[in-house]
Amino acid sequence: MHISSELRRRFADAQRVLVLTGAGVSAESGVPTFRGGGQTAVWKGMPFDVISSAAMVERDLPAVWEWFDYRRDFMGAIKPNAAHEEIARWQDRFAEFTLVTQNIDGLHQQAGSRDVIELHGNIWRARCTVCRSNHDNSAERARPDACLECGNQLRPDVVLFGEMLPRGAFEFAAERASQCELCFVVGTSGLVYPAAGIPELAKSAGAYVVEVNPERTPLSDLCDETITGKAGEVLPLFSQ
Numbered sequence: 001m002h003i004s005s006e007l008r009r010r011f012a013d014a015q016r017v018l019v020l021t022g023a024g025v026s027a028e029s030g031v032p033t034f035r036g037g038g039q040t041a042v043w044k045g046m047p048f049d050v051i052s053s054a055a056m057v058e059r060d061l062p063a064v065w066e067w068f069d070y071r072r073d074f075m076g077a078i079k080p081n082a083a084h085e086e087i088a089r090w091q092d093r094f095a096e097f098t099l100v101t102q103n104i105d106g107l108h109q110q111a112g113s114r115d116v117i118e119l120h121g122n123i124w125r126a127r128c129t130v131c132r133s134n135h136d137n138s139a140e141r142a143r144p145d146a147c148l149e150c151g152n153q154l155r156p157d158v159v160l161f162g163e164m165l166p167r168g169a170f171e172f173a174a175e176r177a178s179q180c181e182l183c184f185v186v187g188t189s190g191l192v193y194p195a196a197g198i199p200e201l202a203k204s205a206g207a208y209v210v211e212v213n214p215e216r217t218p219l220s221d222l223c224d225e226t227i228t229g230k231a232g233e234v235l236p237l238f239s240q
C-alpha cells in the first residue's frame, strides 16, 4: 500500500479537491457498513433497505424509530478515526475543498470538518412528518416525542430509499465535482445513486479520480487509481 508519485504530485499541486465518503470511512470507528465484507445489514429479520425505506416510514414508523434509536445508542459512544482526522486536515490545504458524505453519523464534523455536504441527512436530527421542522435528536438528550411546532409525528432526518435528497445538496456536490481537479472516493460501495454518480461527474470534467477501499467496487474501473486498503491506514500517508 503506497501513494504513487503521480498522485503525490497531483495532491501537492491541486487547487480544487473533492472527497466523497461512504460508510467505510467510519468502519474503523466501529460503525457497521451496509454492504461491506459480503454481509447485508439486517435488523430483526429485515434487510436494511426494507427498514430504511420511505415505505416503512408509512407502514411502521415506530419500527423505523426502534432501528434508529438502536443506532443512536451505539453511535453516541464512537469517535472519529484517523481517516476523518486526515480529511479534516485537508480542508485548509487547498484553495477549494469540498467534502461530500453519504454518512449520517456526524463523525466528519466531530473531527473538525466544516461545511460538510450531507447527502443522506444526519441521525442527530429528527424531522416533523408534516411541517418538516427540524429537532435536535443528539445523543445527550431523550428523543422528542412529537413536533414542538405542530405536535405531529417526528421521523429521523435521514434520506431513506425512495426519498429525495435534501434540496440543493446533490446539485451543489455535482457542481463542485464538475469543477474539481482531484477527486477521492473513500469507503463507498458505489451502488447507491445519485451519490455514486459524483465520481463520474468529476471524471467527465477531467479530474483525476482516486478510490480508497479494501475491495473493488463498480466505480473502480472509472478511477485513475485505486488504493486497496483501509481509509484510516491509507489517508494519513498523505501527511507523511
Ligand code: BJW
Pocket: 021, 022, 023, 024, 025, 027, 028, 033, 034, 035, 036, 037, 052, 102, 103, 104, 120, 158, 159, 160, 161, 162, 163, 164, 165, 186, 187, 188, 189, 190, 191, 192, 193, 194, 212, 213, 214, 215, 217, 229, 230, 231, 232
Ligand atoms: C472500507 C473500509 C475501510 C469497509 N476503509 N473502505 C439509478 C438506478 C437504480 C436505482 C436508482 C437510481 N437512482 C436512484 C435509485 C434508487 C435508489 C438507489 O440508488 N438504489 C440502488 C441501491 C439501486 N436511490 C434512492 O432511493 C435515493 N433517492 C433518490 O434517488 O431520489 C430520487 C428518487 C425518488 C423516488 C424514486 C426514485 C428516485 C436515496 C438513497 C438513500 C440511501 N439511504 C441509505 C440509508 C440512510 C439511512 C440509514 O442509515 O439507515 O444511505 S442506504 C445506505 O447506502 C446509506 C448509505 O449512505 C448508502 C451508501 O452506502 P455506502 O456508504 O456506499 O456504504 P456500503 O456499506 O454500501 O459500502 C461500504 C464500503 O466501504 C464497501 O465498499 C467496503 O468495501 C468499504 N469499506 N471498510 C475504506 N476501513
